[in-house]
Amino acid sequence: MRGGSLSVARRTARHALDLFFPPVCLSCGGETSRDGLVCVDCFRGLHALISACRICALPLPAPGFADSEGRCGVCAGQTFPWKQAAAAFLYEETARELLLRMKYGDRPDIARFFAGGMMHCAPDLIGRADMLVPVPLHRTRFWRRRYNQSALLCREIARARRMSEKGEANASLHVIPDLLSRHRATGTLATLTPDQRQKTLQGAFHVTPRHRAVVTGRAILLIDDILTTGATASICADLLLRAGARRVDLLVAARTVRLAESFESSVHE
């Protein structure tokens, strides 16, 4: 009875708030039904990755185009530092707009939206992870941006999991935001070719010495906002394996299709 009247009070308060501060679309600022969502038009511009290669996370024309382990023709027979990868959306239209806002538009709140998509697309990867580790920013970029968008994605995924599995013993998922660190500042990769990305990133990351011990034998889910050539994720995953991780998987908010043809060479060089 008491719980019922409380939830009626909460609903009434929410309606009252909505009257004064109507919920707006995260992407275009237009009208939407609830806070933290996108409007119908922007929703149409979201391309969820339903069927994708389990290594490069690029879309497959149909599930039958993958081998028995879910790999596309390019990735089959190759070795990669991560065991499995997944992306929630294609880096196009609405997802691109939202990611740019989240990173460069001082909108850390958008991380919750992407975390929802990432949870939905990769419950298996999240379920088997001992810990979530974000791709780190160099401290100068962190000071400028004030947050690491990939660390926010980790935090939101862990939070959503805690809420959805309340009471279950294994519900807590560790997030170690500074397990990896970027000790050399690298410019933004956006304008670089795959080769340049690879060269720029060499030696830029390391496993933070005080966290080394927790890596041994663990299943680590590496989290980033965007996967393009795979250069960043490859270097990070490799470092984690060398530090003793049992396996590393990769989960990103969005997958770029442009430059994808260079993915394999970038990961292997």
Ligand SMILES: O=P(O)(O)OC[C@H]1O[C@H](OP(=O)(O)OP(=O)(O)O)[C@H](O)[C@@H]1O
């Ligand atoms: O798959 P890759 O080819 O490695 O590209 C993906 C990386 O590129 C971006 O990093 P960047 O260093 O450019 O970050 P910024 O947007 O904060 O400058 C992005 O945040 C990923 O970490």
